Amino acid sequence: KSAFTVPEQFFYTSMGGSWGAHLKFAGYDGVVVHGKSEKPVYLLVQDGKAELRGASALWGKDAAEVNSLLKSELGSSARVLSTGPAGENLVTFATTLADEDAAAWGAAIMGSKKLKAIAVRGNGVRPPAANPEKLEALVKYLRESWHGAGAGATLSHIPSLSKKKMICYGCPTGCVRTNVETNGGIKIKVCCQAAGFYEPAAGAYYGKLTDVPLHASRLCQNYGLDTHVMASILIWLEDGHNAGVLTEENTGLPLSKFGSWEFIETLVKKISLREGFGDTLAQGVPQAADSIGGKARELITDYLDKNGQRMAYGPRLYNACGIFYATEPRMTLPTLHEMTIPILGWKEWVKGAEGAYMSYDLLQEIGRRFWGSELAFDCSTYDGKAITAKKIQDKIRAEECLILCAFFYPLRACDYTDTHEGDPAIESKLYSAVTGNETDEEGLNRIGERVFNLERAVLTREDPRGKKVDEIPEFNFTVPIEGEHLNPELLAPGKDGEPISKKGTVVDREKFSQMLSEYYELRGWDSSGLQTKQKLAELDLGDIAQDLAQRGLTE
Structure with missing residues (x-):
């Protein structure tokens, strides 16, 4: 837990x-x-x-x-x-x-x-595959046609220092994950958000690119602090200091040096060692704000998810992501990325960026072949999003069971062919070759569905409110969106692929509720989100159904 x-x-x-x-x-x-x-x-x-x-x-x-x-x-x-x-x-x-x-x-x-x-x-010897010839052919196909993982944020904010690809075990070529050595001789992994969570603050303080954001990331890794939460803490501390609610006297933090190395070093150590105000922050922003009360809580506007992490790829811009945030125990980037990465690729295509190919026709093709609806990426409607969310969750659960990289799989589109056609069946082929259990795409996704339902049963059993409550933070319904980190224009595909801006929009409460109800129906749950004995039995989870029934937590 x-x-x-x-x-x-x-x-x-x-x-x-x-x-x-x-x-x-x-x-x-x-x-x-x-x-x-x-x-x-x-x-x-x-x-x-x-x-x-x-x-x-x-x-x-x-x-x-x-x-x-x-x-x-x-x-x-x-x-x-x-x-x-x-x-x-x-x-x-x-x-x-x-x-x-x-x-x-x-x-x-x-x-x-x-x-x-x-x-x-261990001895370094890999267990043998059930069908080594078939596996070898699949590996050759992946290397020759797909080359390697390419997802991840660009590293434009990283100073030009010594860089070397950091390749995970079994990856063909690596991705954006890079090992950087600073001028001070410190080596640090840079990969997406963690590498730059302190860059805006440090950039404002120093007025130029420095090694400080890299050292901040290294410090958080060494002491063991999640940088998504640290990013939220930084926003709250800065807003609180500007509003006069948080001072150097009542926090013991050098807030006047916000963005400096001295500030982040002090903050990380105080939180990690639970010293002074760091002990309050060690519970996360919502709890810290509640402990102070008054305006400190009012400063939290529209950037936290239900667990206190900075909300990324929220439902005001990406409709289907509302289901992920409502039904998952925490922010799950692999599921969120299945909506956002294709749309960000489409945004570049709309702008005419060199090498961009993610047309709306291709988005429709991905939606149809992978996620059950050509409307999967139409951000002007809530239609088609329930089936999209379900299929994404099931597929990602299956891939996580196989320990497959979320930067590489699923193979929704290929950078290196003229048609850019994806391959939704490759995971089931790999599973069959390695285990000898012949399974098609539908069969593997059903394994993912079973895992998701098992997780749901655990969450339902443990929720002190008596059942799993599916909700998103209230601000999504009331505070209009003004920007998003990787999509500041809030550009998204609308009806028939027409580019639209979602600036100033909120989640429609009624349509969100309808989308969630459709999702429950597709899952085979009851109208309130409780799992049914029939569905659990279909997934060979009859023992789980019996346990939930004894607790009054199933229909």
Whole structure:
């Protein structure tokens, strides 16, 4: 469970890098940790065995140092996932760090168990595929026709320093994920939001590009703080300082130096160590604002999701994303990206950008072949969005079960062919080749549907309100949207692909409710969102249906 979700409940997370592959090489598909240790420990998994070792000497150290020390002890073939001081001190949005700077949620859970790290060491031998010839042919097809992952934000805000691609295990060519060495000799992974969360503040303070945003990102990774939440904290602190609500005296933060290295270093350490006002911020912005009260809460306008992260790709611009934010336990970028990345590609095509090819005809084709509706990307209507959201969630769950990269899959469109035609069946072909269980696209997506329903059942069981409540923050219905980070013009495809601006729009409450009701029907749930015994039985989840029925949580 996560202390950061609202309410506190089940959540899941994922990361890139190579740690997961080496866990498999060590003889295991997963690790389940029960109970709590009295003293700090780390778990060593190797050659089909697992043992707990003392980690008192590692307690208090940052995650990067822990990883380095354990690799020195265990050898370079070991892969280490660890928590920094934020996780030790149960900061609700604390993150873990693994090899290749792979970060994920869950560090506070490890900290609560006094589990400092999980080290895995295997023989490096991959398990054999059931059909190696078929797998080899598919790999050749992927390498020759698709080349590699290309998604991710551009790195225009990164100074020209030493850069090297940081390629995750098994990837053909890599993506935007890059290892950068600063002028000060510090190496840091830069990838999308984490690399630039402090850039606007630092740019305003210094008046030029500096290494400070990179050092800020490195500091958050080492101490273990989620940068999406840190971005929200920065907005609130700046607004509070400008409004006179938050001062250097009542926060102990150098707010007059907002954007400087001194400021972000002080902020990260105070939150991670839960010192002074950092202890308040360690719960997230909503809780911090509630603790102060008054105008501090009023400063939170239209940028937080229900868990206190900065809301990205919201439903005022992308209609279908409202279902993702309402039904998921947290912001899930892989699902959000299936709506937003194609539309951002279309925006570039509309503007006539060199190499852009994402026409509205192609968007319609993706919607029809992948998501069940040619209206999937028409942002002027709520029609077609319920089936789109369901199919996206099911497919992404199946891909996550297969440990497939969300920057590469699904193969919705190809950069390297004349037709740019995608391939919605490639995941099922890979699954069949590796496991020997012949499964088509529909069958694999049904596995994803089963996983999603199992997750829904857990969320329903644990919700203190008596059932899973599907809602989005109120501001989406009341505060007109004025801009979006990657789409400041708020340009989107309307009817028949006509470009429209959604500036000044809000979510239509009635149409959102109708869309959600249609979604429930497509899911086979009742009109209030409760799962039905019939649907759960169809998905071979009869035991889950029985448990929910005993709790009065199914129809």
